[in-house]
Amino acid sequence: GENVEQHPSTLSVQEGDSAVIKCTYSDSASNYFPWYKQELGKRPQLIIDIRSNVGEKKDQRIAVTLNKTAKHFSLHITETQPEDSAVYFCAAPNQIIFGKGTRLHILP
Amino acid sequence: DGGITQSPKYLFRKEGQNVTLSCEQNLNHDAMYWYRQDPGQGLRLIYYSQIVNDFQKGDIAEGYSVSREKKESFPLTVTSAQKNPTAFYLCASNLRQQTDTQYFGPGTRLTVL
Numbered sequence: 001g002e003n004v005e006q007h008p009s010t011l012s013v014q015e016g017d018s019a020v021i022k023c024t025y026s027d028s029a030s031n032y033f034p035w036y037k038q039e040l041g042k043r044p045q046l047i048i049d050i051r052s053n054v055g056e057k058k059d060q061r062i063a064v065t066l067n068k069t070a071k072h073f074s075l076h077i078t079e080t081q082p083e084d085s086a087v088y089f090c091a092a093p094n095q096i097i098f099g100k101g102t103r104l105h106i107l108p
Numbered sequence: 109d110g111g112i113t114q115s116p117k118y119l120f121r122k123e124g125q126n127v128t129l130s131c132e133q134n135l136n137h138d139a140m141y142w143y144r145q146d147p148g149q150g151l152r153l154i155y156y157s158q159i160v161n162d163f164q165k166g167d168i169a170e171g172y173s174v175s176r177e178k179k180e181s182f183p184l185t186v187t188s189a190q191k192n193p194t195a196f197y198l199c200a201s202n203l204r205q206q207t208d209t210q211y212f213g214p215g216t217r218l219t220v221l
Contacts, residue, residue: 006150032207043198043212044151051207089150091210096141096166100150
C-alpha cells in the first residue's frame with residue numbers, strides 16, 4: 001500500500017540556524033505536495049505546498065523542494081525563530097496519509 | 109480554517125456508550141476527513157468521503173462509523189467497540205482530495221471515563 005516516511009522525528013536547532021525536514025512517498029501518480037504546521041494545542045495549518053510542475057517554491061523563510069524521480073520532498077526553514085517551534089507534517093500525495101510528524105525545537 | 113467547525117470541544121464518555129462528534133463546513137468542499145491524533149503521534153485517518161452518500165475506511169476505522177448525508181456535514185460516531193477511544197479528533201475538508209489544501213477544524217478532545 002501507499003506509504004509516507006518523514007524524518008527526523010525530532011529536530012533541535014539554534015535560533016537563527018536552518019532546519020530541514022524530509023518526506024519520502026511511494027505513490028508516483030500525484031502532483032500535490034503539502035506541508036502543515038501544528039502549534040501546541042492548535043489545529044494543523046498549511047504553511048507551504050508545491051505542485052509537480054516545479055522543483056522548488058519559496059515563501060520568505062520557508063521553502064519546499066521536490067524530487068519526483070527520487071520520490072521525496074523537503075521543507076526548509078531558514079533563520080529560524082522561536083515561533084517556528086511546532087510539529088510539522090507532510091501529506092502523502094493522495095493527501096490521506098500523513099507523515100508521523102517532526103517536532104521542531106528552536107533553542108535560544 | 110474559519111469555515112469548518114467541530115463540536116463539542118471537550119467530550120466525556122462512560123465506557124460502553126456511543127458518542128457522536130460533529131463536523132460542519134461551509135466552504136462548499138467535496139471531500140471531508142476524520143483523523144485521530146494521540147499525544148506525540150501523527151494524524152491517523154479514520155474515514156474519508158469524497159462525495160455525498162459515499163465514504164471509505166481509513167487505516168483505523170474499526171470501532172468508528174460515519175455518514176455523509178449532506179455535503180456540509182460529516183459526523184463521526186465512536187462506538188463501544190472502539191477499545192481505546194480517548195484521543196484528539198480532527199475533522200478536515202478540501203475541495204478535491206488529491207490536489208487541494210486540507211482545512212482542519214479545531215478538534216474535539218474525547219475522554220473515556
